[in-house]
Amino acid sequence: MKVLIAEDEPISNLWLKNTLTRWGYEVISTRNGYEAWEVLKRIDPPGVVILDWEMPKMKGTEVCEKIREDPRISDRTYIILITGRDLSEDIELGFKAGADDYLKKPFDNQRLKAKLETARRTLEL
Template identity: 80%
Template sequence: MKVLIAEDEPISNLYLKNTLVRWGYEVVSTKNGSEAWEVLRGSNPQWIAILDWEMPKMKGIEVCQKIRADSRISTGTYVILITGRDLDEDIEMGFKAGADDYLKKPFNNQILKAKLETARRALNL
């Protein structure tokens, strides 16, 4: 299963990438929302997209909105927003933008792994 990581913080990006590769995922890593959107637009496979909310050039929530507005990409993409935001209105905003799941930083690896397995099952339905 392919996983797209969009995380602008280099250490977090590398940590996520190494962890997911170790778990057997095929990972594409980007540093901002614009790069993530270009990867998604240029391909047609199923993706699990892990999008950091706060990034330069395009925020993760904006990428999420673009994904949901494009029917070619939307049906095969499961979006997990990661962020330090934890107010109810922020979580609601993320889901209204089309996120399938939400993970608060700092996150627990076992929770991340469980959310990725949920995403895999959802995409295989």
């Protein structure tokens, strides 16, 4: 399965890319929401998009909204927001923007693996 990562923090971006690659995913890595959106417009949409909430140029929630407005991408893409935000209002905003799931930073391998497995099963339906 193809996964697009949009994470502006270099160490987190590299960790996600290396971890997902090791698990057998085809990974496309970007450094901000704008880059992620540009990639999404050009390629066959990945099954999963992992978006950091707070990024320069375009926030993760803005990318969510753009994905959900584009029928070519929306129906075939599972979106996971990663965030340090923990308030229920923030989580609600993420879901309203179009996220399917979220991970609170810092997160561990097992939780990430479980979220990706949920994404895979959902997309297979």
